[in-house]
Amino acid sequence: MTNEPVLAQLLDQAEDEGADLVTLRAIVEEAGELGAARALKRLGLEDSAAAKDMAELRELLGAWRDAKKSVVKALIGWIVRMGLALVLVGLAVRLGFGGWVK
Structure with missing residues (x-):
C-alpha cells in the first residue's frame, strides 16, 4: 500500500486551487527528506558513522x-x-x- 495516489490527488487539488506545481513538488520533496531524517534520528542512525554501522551489521548478519x-x-x-x-x-x-x- 503506497501513498502515491493520495499524494498525486492532493497535488492536483492544490494545483487546481492555484498553487504552483513546482512549488508543491519542492514542498513534498522537502517534507520527505525531513521525515526520513526524523526516522533515522529515532533509530539512532543520524550520525556520520551510521553507514559504517549498517555495513558492519549487514556483515554480521551474513556471518x-x-x-x-x-x-x-x-x-x-x-x-x-x-x-x-x-x-x-x-x-x-x-x-x-x-x-x-x-
Missing part, C-alpha cells in the same frame, strides 16, 4: 546466516551417518555377524 547453514548441514550429515550406521548394525545382526563380536 550469522552462514553459520546457521553450516550447522544445519553438519547436523544433517551426522543424522545421515547415524542412520547408515544403524542400517549396517541391523544388517550385521540380521545376517548373523553378531556372533563374531562375542
Whole structure:
C-alpha cells in the first residue's frame, strides 16, 4: 500500500486551487527528506558513522546466516551417518555377524 495516489490527488487539488506545481513538488520533496531524517534520528542512525554501522551489521548478519547453514548441514550429515550406521548394525545382526563380536 503506497501513498502515491493520495499524494498525486492532493497535488492536483492544490494545483487546481492555484498553487504552483513546482512549488508543491519542492514542498513534498522537502517534507520527505525531513521525515526520513526524523526516522533515522529515532533509530539512532543520524550520525556520520551510521553507514559504517549498517555495513558492519549487514556483515554480521551474513556471518550469522552462514553459520546457521553450516550447522544445519553438519547436523544433517551426522543424522545421515547415524542412520547408515544403524542400517549396517541391523544388517550385521540380521545376517548373523553378531556372533563374531562375542
